[in-house]
Amino acid sequence: MNPRLTQAQEQQRALFSQLTLALRRRSRIGPPPTASRPPLPPPPSLFPPLSLFPFPPPSPPPSLSPLPSLSPFPSPPPPPSPSPPPSPSQFPPLFPPLFPPLSPSPSLSPSPPLSPSLFPPLSPSLSLSPSPPPYPPLSRPPYPPPSPSPPPVPRRSGGNSFFVKLLYKASVHGYTAAAFHQRCDNQGPTLSVGYNNSSFVFGGYTNVSAESKLLEKPDSSKLLQKPDSSKLLQKPDSSKLLQKPWRNMDWTPENRRKLLFDIQTYKPIISSLSQVRVLLIGPVGAGKSSLFNSIKSVFKGHVTNQAMTGSSGISLTTQFRTYHFQAGEGQPLPITLCDTMGLEETTGEGLNVDDISSMLRGHIRDRYQFNAAVPLQPEDQDYKNSTSLQDRIHCVAYVIDANKISIMPSKLEDKLNAIRSKINLIGIPQLVLLTKVDEACPAVAEDLTNVYHSLYIKTKLQEASQRLGIPLSCVVPVKNYTHHIEVDQNCDILLLSAVNQMLRFAEDYFDEVNDRLSNLED
Known part of the structure; x- marks a missing residue:
């Protein structure tokens, strides 16, 4: 360890070394070479390479022993005898460029240079998943479908059980005799309830099933015979006048x-x-x-x-x-x-x-x-x-x-x-x-x-x-x-x-x- 470097500077140098190695490994991974057509030339860079400072970084030291000065003043000029530059892996500069150009690998096809961006591009195998909704989805619809009508409930009256079921409603099924018999025939005992415009409620109960005999051919032997007109009560003729008045009245x-x-x-x-x-x-x-x-x-x-x-x-x-x-x-x-x-x-x-x-x-x-x-x-x-x-x-x-x-x-x-x-x-x-x-x-x-x-x-x-x-x-x-x-x-x-x-x-x-x-x- 160089005594002239502090602990924070050593950590910073190690961080930059790891970042440089990661970028070199990623640059070697490129699309496989194809025989059909040559690889496309790299797109031109839209922006110049970014650097953290407006002035160029200090030149490396002439030997391994001396280290660049941390003072804001420029470093002293190198000695006249030329010496080979140190390897970047040994002593990288204190503030190197964010993305330095890398030489292509001789065994792989040349890959396009990295785009000047603050963050490295994502791998093609990666895919972004949509962000989860703020609330978990409902496990059931907010309004459940109506349940089917339950079977008729037995009513108990006087110790006997019986079922009450609506068979016919005129306002729903129609005001016709055919609609009534279609729903009420052969249904057993029935209870009928009705009302009129005067708010009178009436009805009746029968233990005999309703039957429709409208389609049956009537028995001609049971037809009503024509009544004798002489035995019928005749309605008084309103135009009939009596010769003699039944009550006296003077009209003079x-x-x-x-x-x-x-x-x-x-x-x-x-x-x-x-x-x-x-x-x-x-x-x-x-x-x-x-x-x-x-x-x-x-x-x-x-x-x-x-x-x-x-x-x-x-x-x-x-x-x-x-x-x-x-x-x-x-x-x-x-x-x-x-x-x-x-x-x-x-x-x-x-x-x-x-x-x-x-x-x-x-x-x-x-x-x-x-x-x-x-x-x-x-x-x-x-x-x-x-x-x-x-x-x-x-x-x-x-x-x-x-x-x-x-x-x-x-x-x-x-x-x-x-x-x-x-x-x-x-x-x-x-x-x-x-x-x-x-x-x-x-x-x-x-x-x-x-x-x-x-x-x-x-x-x-x-x-x-x-x-x-x-x-x-x-x-x-x-x-x-x-x-x-x-x-x-x-x-x-x-x-x-x-x-x-x-x-x-x-x-x-x-x-x-x-x-x-x-x-x-x-």
Whole structure:
């Protein structure tokens, strides 16, 4: 070891020696010689060889003993006697070039010189592998495919196990009988559930498998024979008229004037009363509000439309209204009609049956807003605690459409029967006003005087009497002013006759009240 070199310099020299040997070994490895074509000449160098310093390295020492100085000053000039340069393997310069030119090996073909780069080229056998992803790949898809539907689960009821399986759904499989039988035939006991637009749920269970026999040839011996037409119930002919009327009615102008006079001059037998209060009850669209407009038109002499009317699936009357009448000169008439909300078959819609008792006893004020779900309570603002005979109802008139009496729903009929039972407990007389008789019978529409000659109208009155439990003598046909712009004499007579019947029925109620007062005095 040269004493003039430090340990760091010795390590640096060893590092450069190893690097030089590695580059020499790599330069000897080149492509194998081919006989087909000579090797390509080396590409020209694009950049000059790089060196770590801008000035040339110091020249080697003349002998092995002296070492180049480490001072920044240039080394002394060599002695005049020439001496052979030391071998590079023995004493390489302190700062040799990064990539010195190497002589080709005599046994191998010449290889191109190294490219002036800071890093040696990679071996052709080496290949770069892509960098691994930041996250390992998922072993399964993020959303697993849906599993098949499980088999039907046995349900236990009463100790017996049975399976529930959906066979047919109309909204999925089709609204046809063929689709039903295709999926439900020979499936064993079945449970059917259905519902309609009115939110009614119904169904049934059978332990017999469904079968389709549509494709079987029918047995001609079991076909229904043509029924005897003489034994069938014949539908009444709406155009058939009776020679003699089944109820007498005077259609003359004198009778119209007489009815007007009797109504205008009527006075209740109870002196404390000035007017008769009649309650109108009926289904939606029967014509309760139109009845008030028609009666008012008779006394006014022209068609009026004070109460709201129209065709709708729900009741247009939503308030309890009391309508008063006046003659042509402004004289008040002794009758007041109390209009109510229309009845509907659905529970919780239309007039609440529990409000009937409050109306009959006079506890409901005018313009009370009906609530189909909750009846009027005594603590409400529209409830009248103290009432008199003048505030109570003296007669009840059911307004029924003649065209719909045959198809009246059973639930609506039950509501009317419940109302009639409440009224019977109080003892108030009741009658039925059958409206739209001109639409029910063409002969009546042609001539209104045929109303008591029409056998069809008579059957309609009898049907209303049977379904509502009201005597036939208490059922009166009327015709409202619906499409008219002028009053008609025959229509006025029918309306005035109905008002006259209301006053007569109220008179019977006043007689009953007087009898009760007399019994209390005794």
